[in-house]
Amino acid sequence: MTHTAKAREPGHFDVAAVRKDFPILARTVHGRPLAYLDSGASAQRPARVIDAVDDYERRHHANIHRGVHTLSQEATGLYESARDRLVRFINARSRHEVLFVRGTTEAINLVAQSYARPSLKPGDEVLITHLEHHANIVPWQMVCGQTGATLVVAPMDARGEVHAEQVLELMRPATKIFACAHVSNALGTVLPVHRLIAGAKARGITTLLDGAQAVPHMAVDVQALGVDFYAFSGHKMFGPTGIGVLYGREALLERMPPWQGGGDMILTVSFAKSTYNSLPHKFEAGTPNISGAIGLGAATDYLGALDLAAAHAHERELLAYATDVLSNIPGLRIIGTAADKAGLVSFVVAGVHPHDLGTILDQDGIAIRTGHHCAMPVMEFFKLPATARASLSFYNTFDEIDRLAASIERARTLFA
Amino acid sequence: MELAELYRDVILDHNRNPRNFGPLSQATATAEGFNPLCGDRLTLRVAVADDRIADIRFEGEGCAISTASASLMTEAVKGKTRAEALATFAVIHRLLTDDAAEVDEQLGKLAALSGVREYPARVKCASLCWHTLASALGSPETRAVPAVSTE
Numbered sequence: 001m002t003h004t005a006k007a008r009e010p011g012h013f014d015v016a017a018v019r020k021d022f023p024i025l026a027r028t029v030h031g032r033p034l035a036y037l038d039s040g041a042s043a044q045r046p047a048r049v050i051d052a053v054d055d056y057e058r059r060h061h062a063n064i065h066r067g068v069h070t071l072s073q074e075a076t077g078l079y080e081s082a083r084d085r086l087v088r089f090i091n092a093r094s095r096h097e098v099l100f101v102r103g104t105t106e107a108i109n110l111v112a113q114s115y116a117r118p119s120l121k122p123g124d125e126v127l128i129t130h131l132e133h134h135a136n137i138v139p140w141q142m143v144c145g146q147t148g149a150t151l152v153v154a155p156m157d158a159r160g161e162v163h164a165e166q167v168l169e170l171m172r173p174a175t176k177i178f179a180c181a182h183v184s185n186a187l188g189t190v191l192p193v194h195r196l197i198a199g200a201k202a203r204g205i206t207t208l209l210d211g212a213q214a215v216p217h218m219a220v221d222v223q224a225l226g227v228d229f230y231a232f233s234g235h236k237m238f239g240p241t242g243i244g245v246l247y248g249r250e251a252l253l254e255r256m257p258p259w260q261g262g263g264d265m266i267l268t269v270s271f272a273k274s275t276y277n278s279l280p281h282k283f284e285a286g287t288p289n290i291s292g293a294i295g296l297g298a299a300t301d302y303l304g305a306l307d308l309a310a311a312h313a314h315e316r317e318l319l320a321y322a323t324d325v326l327s328n329i330p331g332l333r334i335i336g337t338a339a340d341k342a343g344l345v346s347f348v349v350a351g352v353h354p355h356d357l358g359t360i361l362d363q364d365g366i367a368i369r370t371g372h373h374c375a376m377p378v379m380e381f382f383k384l385p386a387t388a389r390a391s392l393s394f395y396n397t398f399d400e401i402d403r404l405a406a407s408i409e410r411a412r413t414l415f416a
Numbered sequence: 417m418e419l420a421e422l423y424r425d426v427i428l429d430h431n432r433n434p435r436n437f438g439p440l441s442q443a444t445a446t447a448e449g450f451n452p453l454c455g456d457r458l459t460l461r462v463a464v465a466d467d468r469i470a471d472i473r474f475e476g477e478g479c480a481i482s483t484a485s486a487s488l489m490t491e492a493v494k495g496k497t498r499a500e501a502l503a504t505f506a507v508i509h510r511l512l513t514d515d516a517a518e519v520d521e522q523l524g525k526l527a528a529l530s531g532v533r534e535y536p537a538r539v540k541c542a543s544l545c546w547h548t549l550a551s552a553l554g555s556p557e558t559r560a561v562p563a564v565s566t567e
Contacts, residue, residue, distance in 0.1 A: 387478055
Protein backbone atom coordinates (compact mmCIF):
# COMPACT_ATOMS: atom_id res chain seq x y z
CA MET A 1 0.00 0.00 0.00
CA THR A 2 1.75 3.11 -1.20
CA HIS A 3 -0.87 5.52 0.07
CA THR A 4 0.52 5.70 3.60
CA ALA A 5 3.80 7.05 2.32
CA LYS A 6 1.94 9.52 0.12
CA ALA A 7 -0.15 10.71 3.04
CA ARG A 8 2.99 11.73 4.91
CA GLU A 9 4.30 13.95 2.14
CA PRO A 10 4.53 17.57 3.25
CA GLY A 11 1.85 19.79 1.78
CA HIS A 12 -0.47 16.85 1.28
CA PHE A 13 -4.13 17.32 2.14
CA ASP A 14 -4.55 16.85 5.90
CA VAL A 15 -7.51 14.48 6.05
CA ALA A 16 -7.23 13.94 9.82
CA ALA A 17 -7.64 17.66 10.45
CA VAL A 18 -10.55 17.96 8.03
CA ARG A 19 -12.32 14.99 9.62
CA LYS A 20 -12.34 16.86 12.93
CA ASP A 21 -14.48 19.53 11.25
CA PHE A 22 -17.28 16.95 10.79
CA PRO A 23 -18.59 15.89 14.22
CA ILE A 24 -20.56 12.90 12.90
CA LEU A 25 -17.42 11.23 11.56
CA ALA A 26 -16.35 10.56 15.16
CA ARG A 27 -19.29 8.26 15.88
CA THR A 28 -19.40 4.51 15.75
CA VAL A 29 -21.93 2.25 14.02
CA HIS A 30 -22.40 -1.28 15.38
CA GLY A 31 -19.30 -0.74 17.49
CA ARG A 32 -17.07 0.18 14.55
CA PRO A 33 -15.86 3.64 13.53
CA LEU A 34 -18.24 5.04 10.93
CA ALA A 35 -16.87 4.82 7.37
CA TYR A 36 -19.24 7.11 5.54
CA LEU A 37 -19.10 6.23 1.85
CA ASP A 38 -22.51 7.62 0.92
CA SER A 39 -21.78 11.31 0.39
CA GLY A 40 -23.25 11.05 -3.11
CA ALA A 41 -26.64 10.53 -1.46
CA SER A 42 -26.05 13.21 1.14
CA ALA A 43 -22.79 14.66 2.40
CA GLN A 44 -22.11 15.27 6.09
CA ARG A 45 -22.05 18.75 7.60
CA PRO A 46 -19.05 20.49 9.09
CA ALA A 47 -19.48 22.14 12.49
CA ARG A 48 -19.38 25.50 10.74
CA VAL A 49 -22.69 24.70 9.01
CA ILE A 50 -24.27 23.18 12.12
CA ASP A 51 -23.21 26.21 14.18
CA ALA A 52 -24.50 28.72 11.63
CA VAL A 53 -27.93 27.07 11.65
CA ASP A 54 -27.87 26.76 15.43
CA ASP A 55 -26.91 30.42 15.91
CA TYR A 56 -29.67 31.53 13.56
CA GLU A 57 -32.27 29.40 15.34
CA ARG A 58 -31.17 30.51 18.80
CA ARG A 59 -30.58 34.21 18.19
CA HIS A 60 -31.93 35.58 14.92
CA HIS A 61 -35.01 33.72 13.73
CA ALA A 62 -37.93 35.73 12.40
CA ASN A 63 -39.66 35.94 9.05
CA ILE A 64 -37.71 37.76 6.38
CA HIS A 65 -38.43 40.65 4.01
CA ARG A 66 -41.37 42.01 5.97
CA GLY A 67 -40.69 42.97 9.55
CA VAL A 68 -39.28 46.28 10.73
CA HIS A 69 -38.18 44.72 13.98
CA THR A 70 -34.59 43.80 14.72
CA LEU A 71 -34.87 40.03 14.41
CA SER A 72 -36.56 40.24 11.03
CA GLN A 73 -33.85 42.56 9.78
CA GLU A 74 -31.13 40.26 11.10
CA ALA A 75 -32.76 37.19 9.56
CA THR A 76 -33.18 39.00 6.24
CA GLY A 77 -29.55 40.06 6.32
CA LEU A 78 -28.34 36.53 7.03
CA TYR A 79 -30.56 35.02 4.30
CA GLU A 80 -29.54 37.53 1.65
CA SER A 81 -25.88 37.39 2.60
CA ALA A 82 -26.11 33.61 2.11
CA ARG A 83 -27.33 34.35 -1.42
CA ASP A 84 -24.32 36.59 -1.99
CA ARG A 85 -22.03 33.74 -0.94
CA LEU A 86 -23.74 31.42 -3.44
CA VAL A 87 -23.34 34.06 -6.17
CA ARG A 88 -19.60 34.01 -5.54
CA PHE A 89 -19.49 30.22 -5.16
CA ILE A 90 -20.67 29.61 -8.75
CA ASN A 91 -19.48 32.95 -10.16
CA ALA A 92 -22.92 34.18 -11.16
CA ARG A 93 -23.09 37.75 -12.46
CA SER A 94 -25.46 39.03 -9.81
CA ARG A 95 -27.81 38.06 -7.00
CA HIS A 96 -30.66 38.27 -9.51
CA GLU A 97 -29.42 35.00 -10.96
CA VAL A 98 -29.36 32.87 -7.81
CA LEU A 99 -32.71 31.50 -6.68
CA PHE A 100 -33.14 29.52 -3.50
CA VAL A 101 -35.20 26.38 -4.08
CA ARG A 102 -35.70 23.12 -2.19
CA GLY A 103 -33.04 21.32 -4.20
CA THR A 104 -32.01 20.14 -7.63
CA THR A 105 -35.34 18.45 -8.27
CA GLU A 106 -37.35 21.60 -7.60
CA ALA A 107 -34.89 23.67 -9.64
CA ILE A 108 -35.36 21.50 -12.73
CA ASN A 109 -39.12 21.41 -12.28
CA LEU A 110 -39.13 25.20 -12.04
CA VAL A 111 -37.33 25.50 -15.37
CA ALA A 112 -39.54 22.87 -16.99
CA GLN A 113 -42.74 24.57 -15.87
CA SER A 114 -41.82 28.23 -15.99
CA TYR A 115 -39.40 28.34 -18.91
CA ALA A 116 -40.18 25.30 -21.07
CA ARG A 117 -43.94 24.95 -20.70
CA PRO A 118 -44.87 28.39 -22.09
CA SER A 119 -42.39 28.13 -24.97
CA LEU A 120 -42.52 24.51 -26.20
CA LYS A 121 -44.81 23.59 -29.10
CA PRO A 122 -45.73 20.29 -30.74
CA GLY A 123 -42.79 19.15 -32.85
CA ASP A 124 -40.20 20.78 -30.57
CA GLU A 125 -37.65 18.54 -28.91
CA VAL A 126 -36.08 18.39 -25.46
CA LEU A 127 -32.74 16.58 -25.49
CA ILE A 128 -31.34 14.74 -22.48
CA THR A 129 -28.90 11.81 -22.12
CA HIS A 130 -29.30 8.17 -21.13
CA LEU A 131 -27.48 8.53 -17.82
CA GLU A 132 -29.76 11.10 -16.21
CA HIS A 133 -31.14 10.86 -12.72
CA HIS A 134 -34.96 10.66 -12.55
CA ALA A 135 -35.13 14.34 -11.57
CA ASN A 136 -33.64 15.27 -14.95
CA ILE A 137 -35.98 12.95 -16.88
CA VAL A 138 -39.44 13.15 -15.37
CA PRO A 139 -39.88 16.97 -15.30
CA TRP A 140 -39.11 16.98 -19.04
CA GLN A 141 -41.45 14.06 -19.70
CA MET A 142 -44.17 15.95 -17.87
CA VAL A 143 -43.67 19.17 -19.82
CA CYS A 144 -43.46 17.25 -23.11
CA GLY A 145 -46.81 15.68 -22.22
CA GLN A 146 -48.23 19.12 -21.49
CA THR A 147 -46.97 20.78 -24.69
CA GLY A 148 -46.77 18.04 -27.30
CA ALA A 149 -42.98 18.34 -27.52
CA THR A 150 -40.84 15.20 -27.81
CA LEU A 151 -38.20 13.95 -25.37
CA VAL A 152 -35.06 12.79 -27.18
CA VAL A 153 -32.43 10.74 -25.36
CA ALA A 154 -28.77 10.83 -26.40
CA PRO A 155 -26.94 7.50 -26.00
CA MET A 156 -24.20 6.43 -23.63
CA ASP A 157 -21.72 3.63 -24.24
CA ALA A 158 -20.90 0.49 -22.25
CA ARG A 159 -18.38 2.42 -20.14
CA GLY A 160 -21.06 4.89 -19.14
CA GLU A 161 -19.59 7.65 -21.30
CA VAL A 162 -21.58 10.19 -23.25
CA HIS A 163 -19.80 11.26 -26.43
CA ALA A 164 -20.16 14.90 -27.35
CA GLU A 165 -20.30 14.28 -31.09
CA GLN A 166 -23.21 11.85 -30.69
CA VAL A 167 -25.12 14.35 -28.59
CA LEU A 168 -24.32 17.23 -30.97
CA GLU A 169 -25.73 15.17 -33.86
CA LEU A 170 -29.04 15.08 -32.03
CA MET A 171 -29.11 18.87 -31.61
CA ARG A 172 -31.43 19.65 -34.50
CA PRO A 173 -33.48 22.69 -35.50
CA ALA A 174 -36.37 21.22 -33.49
CA THR A 175 -34.24 21.00 -30.33
CA LYS A 176 -35.23 23.80 -27.97
CA ILE A 177 -33.76 22.63 -24.69
CA PHE A 178 -30.73 20.52 -23.83
CA ALA A 179 -30.47 19.26 -20.24
CA CYS A 180 -27.88 16.87 -18.83
CA ALA A 181 -26.01 15.91 -15.70
CA HIS A 182 -22.66 17.54 -15.05
CA VAL A 183 -21.64 14.36 -13.20
CA SER A 184 -23.65 11.11 -13.22
CA ASN A 185 -24.90 10.06 -9.79
CA ALA A 186 -25.12 6.37 -10.68
CA LEU A 187 -21.87 5.98 -12.63
CA GLY A 188 -19.64 8.90 -11.69
CA THR A 189 -19.13 9.90 -15.33
CA VAL A 190 -18.09 13.52 -15.82
CA LEU A 191 -19.82 14.71 -18.98
CA PRO A 192 -18.04 16.80 -21.62
CA VAL A 193 -20.18 19.77 -20.62
CA HIS A 194 -18.04 22.52 -22.15
CA ARG A 195 -18.35 21.03 -25.64
CA LEU A 196 -22.01 20.19 -25.14
CA ILE A 197 -22.95 23.65 -23.91
CA ALA A 198 -20.91 25.38 -26.59
CA GLY A 199 -22.52 23.20 -29.27
CA ALA A 200 -25.99 23.89 -27.93
CA LYS A 201 -25.36 27.63 -27.71
CA ALA A 202 -24.09 27.71 -31.29
CA ARG A 203 -27.43 26.20 -32.33
CA GLY A 204 -29.52 28.55 -30.21
CA ILE A 205 -30.59 25.80 -27.80
CA THR A 206 -31.32 26.66 -24.18
CA THR A 207 -29.19 24.64 -21.76
CA LEU A 208 -29.54 23.26 -18.23
CA LEU A 209 -26.98 21.35 -16.20
CA ASP A 210 -27.90 19.15 -13.25
CA GLY A 211 -24.95 19.94 -11.03
CA ALA A 212 -26.02 18.00 -7.92
CA GLN A 213 -23.06 15.61 -8.12
CA ALA A 214 -20.60 18.16 -9.52
CA VAL A 215 -20.55 20.98 -6.96
CA PRO A 216 -19.09 18.78 -4.17
CA HIS A 217 -16.23 17.61 -6.38
CA MET A 218 -15.10 20.49 -8.59
CA ALA A 219 -15.09 24.25 -8.85
CA VAL A 220 -18.12 25.31 -10.88
CA ASP A 221 -18.11 28.60 -12.80
CA VAL A 222 -21.44 29.16 -14.53
CA GLN A 223 -20.07 31.98 -16.67
CA ALA A 224 -17.15 29.88 -17.90
CA LEU A 225 -19.59 27.06 -18.64
CA GLY A 226 -21.85 29.47 -20.52
CA VAL A 227 -24.87 27.48 -19.35
CA ASP A 228 -28.34 29.05 -19.13
CA PHE A 229 -29.53 27.16 -16.03
CA TYR A 230 -27.53 25.30 -13.39
CA ALA A 231 -29.25 23.33 -10.61
CA PHE A 232 -27.76 21.94 -7.41
CA SER A 233 -28.65 20.81 -3.89
CA GLY A 234 -27.27 22.07 -0.60
CA HIS A 235 -27.05 18.75 1.19
CA LYS A 236 -24.71 17.19 -1.35
CA MET A 237 -22.21 20.01 -0.79
CA PHE A 238 -22.13 19.82 3.03
CA GLY A 239 -25.12 22.09 3.60
CA PRO A 240 -28.58 21.30 5.00
CA THR A 241 -31.34 19.34 3.26
CA GLY A 242 -34.34 21.11 1.77
CA ILE A 243 -32.30 23.92 0.27
CA GLY A 244 -30.71 24.24 -3.14
CA VAL A 245 -30.02 26.69 -5.89
CA LEU A 246 -31.25 27.37 -9.37
CA TYR A 247 -28.86 29.60 -11.27
CA GLY A 248 -30.46 31.18 -14.31
CA ARG A 249 -29.25 33.79 -16.77
CA GLU A 250 -30.96 37.01 -15.79
CA ALA A 251 -32.36 37.71 -19.27
CA LEU A 252 -34.15 34.34 -19.24
CA LEU A 253 -35.38 34.61 -15.65
CA GLU A 254 -36.75 38.09 -16.43
CA ARG A 255 -38.84 36.72 -19.28
CA MET A 256 -40.17 33.75 -17.31
CA PRO A 257 -43.49 33.95 -15.48
CA PRO A 258 -43.49 33.13 -11.75
CA TRP A 259 -43.83 29.42 -11.01
CA GLN A 260 -45.74 29.59 -7.75
CA GLY A 261 -47.84 32.42 -6.37
CA GLY A 262 -47.79 33.83 -2.86
CA GLY A 263 -45.57 35.40 -0.25
CA ASP A 264 -42.25 36.86 -1.32
CA MET A 265 -42.96 36.71 -5.05
CA ILE A 266 -45.62 39.44 -4.81
CA LEU A 267 -45.32 43.20 -5.15
CA THR A 268 -48.99 44.21 -5.04
CA VAL A 269 -52.20 42.24 -4.96
CA SER A 270 -55.72 43.24 -5.83
CA PHE A 271 -58.52 40.96 -6.90
CA ALA A 272 -58.27 42.41 -10.40
CA LYS A 273 -54.53 41.96 -10.85
CA SER A 274 -51.35 41.29 -8.93
CA THR A 275 -47.88 42.48 -9.78
CA TYR A 276 -44.79 40.45 -9.13
CA ASN A 277 -41.64 41.14 -7.23
CA SER A 278 -38.31 41.54 -8.99
CA LEU A 279 -35.59 38.90 -9.27
CA PRO A 280 -34.71 36.80 -7.42
CA HIS A 281 -37.82 37.10 -5.22
CA LYS A 282 -40.20 36.53 -8.14
CA PHE A 283 -39.38 32.83 -7.90
CA GLU A 284 -39.35 32.51 -4.12
CA ALA A 285 -43.01 32.26 -3.20
CA GLY A 286 -43.86 31.77 0.45
CA THR A 287 -41.58 31.87 3.47
CA PRO A 288 -38.42 30.12 2.33
CA ASN A 289 -36.11 27.70 4.12
CA ILE A 290 -34.26 30.52 5.89
CA SER A 291 -32.07 28.41 8.16
CA GLY A 292 -31.27 26.09 5.23
CA ALA A 293 -30.08 29.00 3.10
CA ILE A 294 -27.95 30.29 5.97
CA GLY A 295 -26.49 26.80 6.46
CA LEU A 296 -25.74 26.55 2.75
CA GLY A 297 -24.04 29.93 2.84
CA ALA A 298 -21.91 28.62 5.71
CA ALA A 299 -21.05 25.54 3.63
CA THR A 300 -19.60 27.78 0.93
CA ASP A 301 -17.63 29.61 3.63
CA TYR A 302 -16.29 26.28 4.82
CA LEU A 303 -15.31 25.20 1.32
CA GLY A 304 -13.81 28.61 0.65
CA ALA A 305 -11.52 28.24 3.66
CA LEU A 306 -10.30 24.80 2.53
CA ASP A 307 -7.49 24.22 0.08
CA LEU A 308 -10.02 23.01 -2.47
CA ALA A 309 -7.46 22.08 -5.08
CA ALA A 310 -5.76 19.79 -2.55
CA ALA A 311 -9.14 18.45 -1.37
CA HIS A 312 -10.16 17.57 -4.91
CA ALA A 313 -6.75 16.04 -5.61
CA HIS A 314 -7.21 13.87 -2.51
CA GLU A 315 -10.61 12.78 -3.82
CA ARG A 316 -9.11 11.82 -7.17
CA GLU A 317 -6.45 9.75 -5.40
CA LEU A 318 -9.13 8.08 -3.29
CA LEU A 319 -11.15 7.30 -6.40
CA ALA A 320 -8.12 5.85 -8.18
CA TYR A 321 -7.25 3.82 -5.09
CA ALA A 322 -10.81 2.55 -4.63
CA THR A 323 -11.02 1.62 -8.31
CA ASP A 324 -7.73 -0.24 -8.06
CA VAL A 325 -8.54 -2.09 -4.81
CA LEU A 326 -12.08 -3.03 -5.81
CA SER A 327 -10.97 -4.19 -9.27
CA ASN A 328 -8.75 -6.74 -7.58
CA ILE A 329 -11.65 -8.42 -5.78
CA PRO A 330 -12.61 -11.58 -7.68
CA GLY A 331 -16.13 -11.43 -9.08
CA LEU A 332 -16.44 -7.68 -8.56
CA ARG A 333 -17.39 -5.65 -11.61
CA ILE A 334 -17.27 -1.87 -11.63
CA ILE A 335 -20.25 -0.31 -13.40
CA GLY A 336 -19.25 2.93 -15.05
CA THR A 337 -15.67 3.02 -16.24
CA ALA A 338 -15.56 6.37 -18.00
CA ALA A 339 -12.15 7.92 -18.50
CA ASP A 340 -13.28 11.02 -16.64
CA LYS A 341 -15.05 10.17 -13.38
CA ALA A 342 -15.73 11.94 -10.13
CA GLY A 343 -16.52 10.91 -6.62
CA LEU A 344 -17.90 7.40 -6.77
CA VAL A 345 -17.58 3.74 -7.68
CA SER A 346 -20.69 1.72 -8.58
CA PHE A 347 -20.20 -2.02 -8.58
CA VAL A 348 -21.75 -5.46 -8.40
CA VAL A 349 -20.29 -8.59 -6.81
CA ALA A 350 -21.02 -12.00 -8.30
CA GLY A 351 -23.17 -14.07 -5.94
CA VAL A 352 -23.85 -11.20 -3.53
CA HIS A 353 -26.93 -9.05 -4.06
CA PRO A 354 -26.23 -5.33 -3.46
CA HIS A 355 -28.91 -5.22 -0.79
CA ASP A 356 -27.25 -8.03 1.19
CA LEU A 357 -23.90 -6.36 0.69
CA GLY A 358 -25.32 -3.10 2.10
CA THR A 359 -26.47 -4.88 5.28
CA ILE A 360 -23.18 -6.71 5.75
CA LEU A 361 -21.12 -3.55 5.24
CA ASP A 362 -23.36 -1.69 7.68
CA GLN A 363 -22.54 -4.28 10.34
CA ASP A 364 -18.90 -3.27 9.83
CA GLY A 365 -19.76 0.42 10.23
CA ILE A 366 -19.53 1.12 6.50
CA ALA A 367 -22.30 3.17 4.90
CA ILE A 368 -22.83 2.74 1.16
CA ARG A 369 -25.85 3.17 -1.09
CA THR A 370 -27.48 0.18 -2.73
CA GLY A 371 -30.29 0.17 -5.25
CA HIS A 372 -31.10 1.79 -8.56
CA HIS A 373 -29.88 5.27 -7.51
CA CYS A 374 -33.03 6.86 -8.93
CA ALA A 375 -31.62 6.18 -12.37
CA MET A 376 -33.66 3.20 -13.57
CA PRO A 377 -32.80 3.73 -17.27
CA VAL A 378 -29.12 3.40 -16.34
CA MET A 379 -29.81 0.13 -14.49
CA GLU A 380 -31.87 -1.09 -17.45
CA PHE A 381 -28.98 -0.24 -19.81
CA PHE A 382 -26.60 -2.41 -17.80
CA LYS A 383 -29.30 -5.07 -17.27
CA LEU A 384 -28.96 -4.80 -13.51
CA PRO A 385 -31.72 -4.41 -10.92
CA ALA A 386 -29.36 -2.57 -8.59
CA THR A 387 -25.74 -1.77 -7.83
CA ALA A 388 -23.74 -0.99 -4.72
CA ARG A 389 -22.25 2.49 -4.75
CA ALA A 390 -19.40 3.81 -2.64
CA SER A 391 -19.33 7.58 -3.00
CA LEU A 392 -16.41 9.61 -1.77
CA SER A 393 -15.68 12.94 -0.27
CA PHE A 394 -12.45 14.67 0.73
CA TYR A 395 -13.07 13.57 4.33
CA ASN A 396 -12.70 9.91 3.40
CA THR A 397 -9.49 7.99 3.95
CA PHE A 398 -7.53 5.25 2.24
CA ASP A 399 -8.07 3.15 5.35
CA GLU A 400 -11.83 3.36 4.81
CA ILE A 401 -11.36 2.00 1.29
CA ASP A 402 -9.34 -0.88 2.73
CA ARG A 403 -12.13 -1.56 5.22
CA LEU A 404 -14.66 -1.50 2.37
CA ALA A 405 -12.64 -4.07 0.44
CA ALA A 406 -12.21 -6.31 3.50
CA SER A 407 -15.92 -6.19 4.23
CA ILE A 408 -16.79 -7.07 0.62
CA GLU A 409 -14.47 -10.06 0.96
CA ARG A 410 -16.34 -11.05 4.14
CA ALA A 411 -19.63 -10.92 2.21
CA ARG A 412 -18.17 -13.02 -0.61
CA THR A 413 -17.07 -15.65 1.91
CA LEU A 414 -20.51 -15.71 3.52
CA PHE A 415 -22.28 -16.27 0.22
CA ALA A 416 -19.66 -18.52 -1.37
CA MET B 417 -26.71 -8.09 16.48
CA GLU B 418 -24.85 -10.93 14.89
CA LEU B 419 -24.97 -11.16 11.13
CA ALA B 420 -25.27 -14.94 11.47
CA GLU B 421 -28.72 -14.41 13.04
CA LEU B 422 -29.88 -12.85 9.76
CA TYR B 423 -27.98 -15.03 7.33
CA ARG B 424 -28.66 -18.40 8.94
CA ASP B 425 -27.57 -21.53 7.14
CA VAL B 426 -31.15 -22.22 6.03
CA ILE B 427 -31.35 -18.76 4.43
CA LEU B 428 -27.99 -19.12 2.70
CA ASP B 429 -28.94 -22.57 1.45
CA HIS B 430 -32.30 -21.47 0.03
CA ASN B 431 -30.65 -18.44 -1.57
CA ARG B 432 -28.01 -20.58 -3.21
CA ASN B 433 -30.44 -23.31 -4.27
CA PRO B 434 -33.93 -21.86 -4.38
CA ARG B 435 -36.65 -24.54 -4.32
CA ASN B 436 -39.62 -24.44 -6.69
CA PHE B 437 -37.83 -21.92 -8.87
CA GLY B 438 -38.93 -21.55 -12.48
CA PRO B 439 -42.06 -21.41 -14.62
CA LEU B 440 -45.28 -23.28 -13.87
CA SER B 441 -47.24 -24.20 -16.98
CA GLN B 442 -50.41 -25.35 -15.20
CA ALA B 443 -50.79 -22.21 -13.11
CA THR B 444 -54.32 -21.10 -12.22
CA ALA B 445 -53.14 -17.72 -10.89
CA THR B 446 -50.11 -15.50 -11.27
CA ALA B 447 -49.05 -12.46 -9.24
CA GLU B 448 -46.17 -10.03 -9.56
CA GLY B 449 -44.31 -8.54 -6.61
CA PHE B 450 -41.97 -5.55 -6.83
CA ASN B 451 -39.87 -3.79 -4.24
CA PRO B 452 -38.88 -0.48 -5.85
CA LEU B 453 -36.43 0.30 -3.06
CA CYS B 454 -34.04 -2.47 -4.02
CA GLY B 455 -35.34 -3.59 -7.39
CA ASP B 456 -36.49 -7.03 -6.21
CA ARG B 457 -38.94 -8.54 -8.67
CA LEU B 458 -40.90 -11.71 -8.18
CA THR B 459 -43.37 -13.64 -10.30
CA LEU B 460 -45.34 -16.17 -8.31
CA ARG B 461 -47.50 -18.83 -9.98
CA VAL B 462 -49.90 -21.14 -8.17
CA ALA B 463 -51.96 -24.09 -9.32
CA VAL B 464 -54.99 -24.29 -7.02
CA ALA B 465 -57.24 -27.34 -7.21
CA ASP B 466 -60.16 -27.97 -4.82
CA ASP B 467 -59.10 -24.92 -2.79
CA ARG B 468 -55.70 -26.48 -2.21
CA ILE B 469 -52.30 -25.26 -3.49
CA ALA B 470 -51.37 -28.24 -5.66
CA ASP B 471 -48.25 -26.56 -6.99
CA ILE B 472 -46.44 -23.25 -6.56
CA ARG B 473 -43.32 -21.87 -8.25
CA PHE B 474 -41.57 -18.53 -8.42
CA GLU B 475 -39.18 -16.65 -10.68
CA GLY B 476 -37.41 -13.32 -10.46
CA GLU B 477 -34.39 -11.72 -8.91
CA GLY B 478 -33.78 -10.41 -5.48
CA CYS B 479 -31.48 -10.36 -2.51
CA ALA B 480 -30.73 -13.41 -0.39
CA ILE B 481 -33.49 -12.64 2.11
CA SER B 482 -36.08 -12.17 -0.60
CA THR B 483 -35.03 -15.28 -2.56
CA ALA B 484 -34.79 -17.51 0.52
CA SER B 485 -38.11 -16.29 1.88
CA ALA B 486 -39.84 -17.09 -1.41
CA SER B 487 -38.18 -20.49 -1.61
CA LEU B 488 -39.10 -21.37 1.99
CA MET B 489 -42.63 -20.10 1.42
CA THR B 490 -43.25 -22.30 -1.61
CA GLU B 491 -42.13 -25.36 0.37
CA ALA B 492 -44.27 -24.42 3.32
CA VAL B 493 -47.54 -23.70 1.56
CA LYS B 494 -47.53 -26.41 -1.09
CA GLY B 495 -50.41 -28.75 -0.29
CA LYS B 496 -52.09 -26.26 2.03
CA THR B 497 -55.58 -24.87 1.55
CA ARG B 498 -56.01 -21.20 0.72
CA ALA B 499 -57.05 -20.44 4.30
CA GLU B 500 -54.13 -22.38 5.79
CA ALA B 501 -51.65 -20.56 3.53
CA LEU B 502 -53.07 -17.15 4.47
CA ALA B 503 -52.98 -18.13 8.14
CA THR B 504 -49.29 -18.96 7.74
CA PHE B 505 -48.78 -15.53 6.13
CA ALA B 506 -50.35 -13.95 9.21
CA VAL B 507 -47.97 -15.85 11.49
CA ILE B 508 -44.96 -14.85 9.35
CA HIS B 509 -46.11 -11.25 9.28
CA ARG B 510 -46.16 -11.18 13.09
CA LEU B 511 -42.81 -12.93 13.21
CA LEU B 512 -41.25 -10.29 10.94
CA THR B 513 -42.75 -7.22 12.54
CA ASP B 514 -43.54 -7.94 16.17
CA ASP B 515 -40.51 -8.11 18.46
CA ALA B 516 -42.58 -9.89 21.09
CA ALA B 517 -43.81 -12.63 18.75
CA GLU B 518 -42.70 -16.08 19.89
CA VAL B 519 -41.25 -18.38 17.29
CA ASP B 520 -43.88 -21.08 16.78
CA GLU B 521 -42.33 -24.53 16.65
CA GLN B 522 -44.90 -25.48 13.99
CA LEU B 523 -43.12 -23.08 11.62
CA GLY B 524 -40.27 -25.48 10.99
CA LYS B 525 -37.73 -24.02 8.58
CA LEU B 526 -39.72 -20.79 8.25
CA ALA B 527 -38.51 -19.92 11.76
CA ALA B 528 -35.21 -18.98 10.11
CA LEU B 529 -36.91 -15.75 9.00
CA SER B 530 -37.18 -14.56 12.61
CA GLY B 531 -33.68 -13.03 12.41
CA VAL B 532 -34.94 -10.51 9.86
CA ARG B 533 -36.96 -8.46 12.35
CA GLU B 534 -33.75 -7.14 13.92
CA TYR B 535 -33.03 -5.51 10.54
CA PRO B 536 -36.01 -3.22 9.88
CA ALA B 537 -34.65 -2.17 6.48
CA ARG B 538 -34.86 -5.80 5.36
CA VAL B 539 -38.34 -6.77 6.55
CA LYS B 540 -39.82 -5.83 3.18
CA CYS B 541 -37.38 -8.17 1.46
CA ALA B 542 -38.73 -11.09 3.44
CA SER B 543 -42.39 -10.13 3.21
CA LEU B 544 -42.57 -9.35 -0.53
CA CYS B 545 -43.25 -12.95 -1.57
CA TRP B 546 -45.91 -13.39 1.11
CA HIS B 547 -47.83 -10.32 -0.02
CA THR B 548 -47.52 -11.62 -3.56
CA LEU B 549 -48.90 -14.99 -2.45
CA ALA B 550 -51.90 -13.30 -0.82
CA SER B 551 -52.50 -11.50 -4.10
CA ALA B 552 -52.23 -14.73 -6.13
CA LEU B 553 -54.68 -16.43 -3.78
CA GLY B 554 -57.12 -13.60 -4.24
CA SER B 555 -57.02 -12.43 -0.65
CA PRO B 556 -59.56 -9.58 -0.41
CA GLU B 557 -57.13 -6.90 0.78
CA THR B 558 -54.79 -7.33 -2.17
CA ARG B 559 -57.08 -8.49 -4.98
CA ALA B 560 -57.42 -5.04 -6.53
CA VAL B 561 -53.67 -4.49 -6.79
CA PRO B 562 -52.28 -5.36 -10.21
CA ALA B 563 -48.68 -5.65 -9.00
CA VAL B 564 -47.91 -5.95 -5.32
CA SER B 565 -45.49 -3.35 -4.10
CA THR B 566 -44.02 -3.30 -0.63
CA GLU B 567 -43.33 0.43 -0.83
